[in-house]
Amino acid sequence: MKRQVPFLITLVAGIFCLIGFFVPHPAVRTFYDEIQQWVIVVVGATYVLGVANLLRINLQQVSTRARDWPYKIVLLIGMLAMMAVGFTNGEHYLDSNSGFTWMYNTFYSPMTATMFSLLAFFIASAAFRAFRIRTFEALLLAIAAFILMIGRVPIGNAIHPAIPAAADWLMEIPQNAAKRGILIGAAIGVMATGIRLILGMERTYGGGGGGS
Amino acid sequence: MSAFSGLRRLDRRWIFLAVALLVVVPLALGVHIAPVAPTARARGFYDAIERVPAGSTVLLSGDYDPGTIAENYPMHLAAARQLMRRNIKIVGLALYPGGPPLTDQVLSIAGAEYGKKEGIDYVNLGYKAGNELVMSQMGSSIPRTFPVDRRGVPVSQIPVMRGIQNYANFPLLVNISAGYPGTKEWVQQVVSRYHLPMVAGVTAVSAPEYYPYLQAGQLKGLLGGMAGGAEYEVLVGKPALATRGMDAQSLAHIFIALMIILGNLAFLGEDKERRR
Numbered sequence: 001m002k003r004q005v006p007f008l009i010t011l012v013a014g015i016f017c018l019i020g021f022f023v024p025h026p027a028v029r030t031f032y033d034e035i036q037q038w039v040i041v042v043v044g045a046t047y048v049l050g051v052a053n054l055l056r057i058n059l060q061q062v063s064t065r066a067r068d069w070p071y072k073i074v075l076l077i078g079m080l081a082m083m084a085v086g087f088t089n090g091e092h093y094l095d096s097n098s099g100f101t102w103m104y105n106t107f108y109s110p111m112t113a114t115m116f117s118l119l120a121f122f123i124a125s126a127a128f129r130a131f132r133i134r135t136f137e138a139l140l141l142a143i144a145a146f147i148l149m150i151g152r153v154p155i156g157n158a159i160h161p162a163i164p165a166a167a168d169w170l171m172e173i174p175q176n177a178a179k180r181g182i183l184i185g186a187a188i189g190v191m192a193t194g195i196r197l198i199l200g201m202e203r204t205y206g207g208g209g210g211g212s
Numbered sequence: 213m214s215a216f217s218g219l220r221r222l223d224r225r226w227i228f229l230a231v232a233l234l235v236v237v238p239l240a241l242g243v244h245i246a247p248v249a250p251t252a253r254a255r256g257f258y259d260a261i262e263r264v265p266a267g268s269t270v271l272l273s274g275d276y277d278p279g280t281i282a283e284n285y286p287m288h289l290a291a292a293r294q295l296m297r298r299n300i301k302i303v304g305l306a307l308y309p310g311g312p313p314l315t316d317q318v319l320s321i322a323g324a325e326y327g328k329k330e331g332i333d334y335v336n337l338g339y340k341a342g343n344e345l346v347m348s349q350m351g352s353s354i355p356r357t358f359p360v361d362r363r364g365v366p367v368s369q370i371p372v373m374r375g376i377q378n379y380a381n382f383p384l385l386v387n388i389s390a391g392y393p394g395t396k397e398w399v400q401q402v403v404s405r406y407h408l409p410m411v412a413g414v415t416a417v418s419a420p421e422y423y424p425y426l427q428a429g430q431l432k433g434l435l436g437g438m439a440g441g442a443e444y445e446v447l448v449g450k451p452a453l454a455t456r457g458m459d460a461q462s463l464a465h466i467f468i469a470l471m472i473i474l475g476n477l478a479f480l481g482e483d484k485e486r487r488r
Contacts, residue, residue, distance in 0.1 A: 021405075033349065033353075037356075040340070043341045044344070094362060094363060094413075108310065109281065112279040116279045120235065120464060124227050124464070125227050125228065127472045128227055128472070128474060129475060132477070146472075149466075149468060150466065150469065151460065152245075152416075153461050154247060154439075155466065158245070171420065172427070198459075
């Protein structure tokens with residue numbers, strides 16, 4: 001029973017959602033929409049579980065003085081402070097002069113933007129230390145990288161209009177052909193996995209692991 | 213020991229310092245190295261909005277958070293400006309939890325510039341968890357998917373939402389995307405099912421992924437990264453954040469290309485010494 005019931009639910013729900021996607025008949029559509037609403041509610045509820053899990057794991061690591069435990073305290077303080085300020089502001093938490101908005105603009109926004117912008121520094125360093133042209137393929141990659149890096153910014157056009165034209169050709173012909181192949185391959189893979197899930201050949205969702 | 217092999221021992225902090233200077237100095241001084249020339253992709257984005265009749269309502273989904281603010285925010289703001297300049301109403305939303313305040317900022321800045329009012333000319337429906345399911349649900353009923361706007365006002369009481377039931381009420385979907393859920397999912401769930409014309413502004417790193425959709429006509433226009441944003445700002449006639457960042461990006465790209473050449477020269481010098 002422990003294995004059959006989840007399998008039956010997956011089978012019925014999977015086949016119904018597949019039909020619901022393609023059949024716009026009101027009888028199917030109404031129930032299909034209802035199921036989607038349930039899933040949206042479940043997804044919303046998982047956020048609460050996520051917060052609880054984050055608290056549990058990090059508190060545990062702080063109490064056992066695990067590696068980098070002081071950073072866990074920063075994480076917990078950050079999360080709880082945002083929540084506390086948000087709840088304290090009540091229904092006005094979105095106002096432009098609320099404490100929550102101030103924390104979003106002062107802490108959250110610059111910190112996440114900084115994390116992303118650090119990439120520029122690491123890419124420059126990695127370009128110097130790791131990009132080695134040892135083979136013909138690596139040489140082709142380097143040439144393509146040069147054309148794209150220079151052709152994608154206004155200075156490329158100022159040097160010579162052929163550079164952005166070459167960059168466009170690279171993106172629209174060879175890159176596009178490869179990307180299309182990857183997309184089609186991935187789509188077939190997703191369909192195969194979906195069919196395996198619906199037919200019960202893939203049961204990792206049940207926690208048992210593996211397939212047949 | 214040759215000069216090139218000595219480069220191998222270069223402290224990477226010098227590289228970090230050079231990148232910082234190359235980015236900060238042009239931004240601070242506002243130098244103008246080269247003019248921005250719009251591509252056909254950016255023109256497609258601009259023209260698609262120009263074709264929308266004045267008075268219509270467009271769906272503007274800002275699916276990003278402050279992590280990609282440098283790339284996505286300028287194109288988001290420019291899109292809001294073009295829409296409002298043309299008297300097109302906007303229904304904004306975000307499928308990233310950290311995104312709604314950015315949509316708020318974009319709509320209020322452009323709204324103030326063009327004398328547009330919240331609720332009458334634009335609305336921010338906020339964030340809803342569920343990714344593709346939210347897109348799919350909106351195809352059945354937008355008021356059911358978003359019963360209230362970001363401030364908790366019932367959508368039935370918001371003038372701009374009057375008559376808006378589903379995708380059939382929009383002539384265009386404008387998506388500003390940082391990844392998942394974003395442009396790819398909107399194409400799969402909405403463009404292919406409901407045949408809603410769509411344009412997208414995406415991060416530079418993810419742009420190659422959307423070229424097949426652009427070539428197939430599923431996207432009418434595509435802005436890739438800050439460069440795409442700058443091209444679009446030029447078309448809109450309001451050069452702003454992205455255009456200002458182009459000089460810094462130009463110099464950083466040249467520096468990275470130079471680093472690849474120097475790194476390989478150092479490698480060759482070292483290799484030659486080892487053979488000796």
